[in-house]
Amino acid sequence: MLGTVLYIAVCLLAPLAWGLITYAITRAIERRRPPTVPPKKPAMPELEYYL
Amino acid sequence: MLHIDVSGVLVSLPALVAVGLAIGFVAGMFGVGGGFILTPLLALSFKIPMPIAVGSALCQKIGTSIGSFLKHRQYRHGEVRVDFVMLGASIFGVDAGTRLLGILADAGTFTNAHGRPVSIVTLTLEGIYAAMLLFAASMTVNAVRKSVRAPASDGHASSVAPLVRWGVPPYISLPEVGIPRVSVVVMAYIGFGTGLLSGLLGIGGGVALLPVLVYGYGFSIKDAAGTGILLLFVTVLVGTFEHALRHNVDLRVALAILAGSSIGSQLGARTTARVSNQVLRVSFAVLLLGTVGAIGIDMVRSLS
Numbered sequence: 001m002l003g004t005v006l007y008i009a010v011c012l013l014a015p016l017a018w019g020l021i022t023y024a025i026t027r028a029i030e031r032r033r034p035p036t037v038p039p040k041k042p043a044m045p046e047l048e049y050y051l
Numbered sequence: 052m053l054h055i056d057v058s059g060v061l062v063s064l065p066a067l068v069a070v071g072l073a074i075g076f077v078a079g080m081f082g083v084g085g086g087f088i089l090t091p092l093l094a095l096s097f098k099i100p101m102p103i104a105v106g107s108a109l110c111q112k113i114g115t116s117i118g119s120f121l122k123h124r125q126y127r128h129g130e131v132r133v134d135f136v137m138l139g140a141s142i143f144g145v146d147a148g149t150r151l152l153g154i155l156a157d158a159g160t161f162t163n164a165h166g167r168p169v170s171i172v173t174l175t176l177e178g179i180y181a182a183m184l185l186f187a188a189s190m191t192v193n194a195v196r197k198s199v200r201a202p203a204s205d206g207h208a209s210s211v212a213p214l215v216r217w218g219v220p221p222y223i224s225l226p227e228v229g230i231p232r233v234s235v236v237v238m239a240y241i242g243f244g245t246g247l248l249s250g251l252l253g254i255g256g257g258v259a260l261l262p263v264l265v266y267g268y269g270f271s272i273k274d275a276a277g278t279g280i281l282l283l284f285v286t287v288l289v290g291t292f293e294h295a296l297r298h299n300v301d302l303r304v305a306l307a308i309l310a311g312s313s314i315g316s317q318l319g320a321r322t323t324a325r326v327s328n329q330v331l332r333v334s335f336a337v338l339l340l341g342t343v344g345a346i347g348i349d350m351v352r353s354l355s
Contacts, residue, residue: 004296011110011295011302012288015309019114022313023121 055303062097064307070096071111071311078115078312079319080326081335086112087187088342089308090253091180094173095349099304101172102156105253106299109290111309112255115316120284129277130227133264136235137242141256141286144246149293152176152251169353179252181346188339190262191332212269228274241267242282249290255283 053064070092078085086108093104155175160168219234241263245256257279264275294300323331 007298008292008295011291011300011305012113014302015110015112015114015291015305016117018306018309018313019117022114023118026118026317 055301057097057301057304058100058103060098060100062099062304064303066097067304067307068311071308071313072315072318073311074308075312075315075317076319076322077315077338079316079321080323081319081331081338084112084115084119084255084257085312086115086254087180087184088338091177091342091346093304094176095345099301100156101170101176102152102294102297102299103301103304105152105176105251106291106294106297107301107304107308108253109249109287109294110300110302110305111312112253112287113291114309115312116255116280116284116287120280129270129274129280130225131278131281132223132225132227133238133278134281136223136238137245137282138285140239140242141246141249141282142289144243144248145250145286145290145293146246147243148247148250148252149290149297149299150250151247152299153297163354165355167353174350174353176252177346177350181343181350183252184339184343184346188336188343191336191339212267214263214267215269228268228270228278230268233268245279245282246286246289249286250293253290256286257283 054061055064056062070089074085074089074092077088089111090101090104090108093099093108094101099107152172155172158171160170163169214237215230215233217234217237219236221235222232223235224231225233241260245260248254248259249256260279260282261275264270264278270278291300326334
């Protein structure tokens with residue numbers, strides 16, 4: 001029982017922590033070195049973030 | 052040492068990281084989630100059982116969707132009331148989808164004309180994926196032909212869109228997108244459907260939600276993209292919980308893919324700046340049709 005609870009907790013928290021860390025790193029890099037190329041309009045806004 | 056045992060199937064860890072890299076590259080390059088290719092790829096290339104592929108794909112999606120969620124919170128596009136109305140029903144939908152997947156997995160196999168066993172769950176999910184990817188490919192091809200236009204040019208929704216006219220009480224208003232009255236019941240059923248797809252297929256569910264918001268409710272693309280983010284993030288969390296409860300999540304698979312996709316998405320985003328939108332759209336349609344072709348070949352092989 002305790003094993004299952006721990007397994008579920010790790011399944012939820014490990015990818016969340018990974019995502020937060022990569023988000024923080026990306027933000028920090030963008031702050032230090034803003035992109036030199038101007039942001040481009042999304043190629044497929046109708047599909048963006050969704051598929 | 053570099054191979055892991057996933058429900059009796061030996062899977063190479065570096066190959067999983069490479070798949071994550073490729074999926075992340077596609078996601079970063081085309082500005083999409085990439086999950087719609089991941090589950091079929093895990094099942095087709097690595098022969099990972101469908102329930103494990105679905106559960107692990109959902110688990111890694113927590114890591115990728117938290118970034119989208121935080122990013123979209125800054126812009127505050129869309130109508131958060133839609134997310135809240137759909138959220139409750141979506142949780143039941145995820146549960147139903149996960150149970151349905153379990154029923155399909157328990158249905159076992161049938162024998163084809165040559166007496167070989169064919170997995171019912173794999174065949175069914177491949178069929179659903181092929182249909183969904185064909186739909187997405189047709190949307191992209193339409194966009195290439197420039198026949199897809201945002202329904203409302205002023206950035207607000209149209210009050211004469213088909214689902215807005217459905218009169219099933221009670222109603223709420225959506226002031227952020229300019230809709231005076233929509234049925235809560237209809238919206239809740241849409242949330243249920245989104246959750247069902249997520250639990251069954253291991254995707255965020257946005258592939259179904261976005262066309263509904265844009266074509267059904269007349270949302271602008273910008274508002275539609277900002278509207279489902281909270282819903283999709285919670286759906287993925289609940290889906291992972293449900294699948295973990297049934298031991299369908301292989302953490303090693305999920306984290307290996309997540310590691311690759313974190314790097315791949317950055318590379319993909321950099322490549323996008325150097326390629327024209329038209330080339331991107333055509334490449335995306337080719338990628339979708341290629342995936343449908345691979346799924347189709349596998350289905351024909353298993354049936355013949």
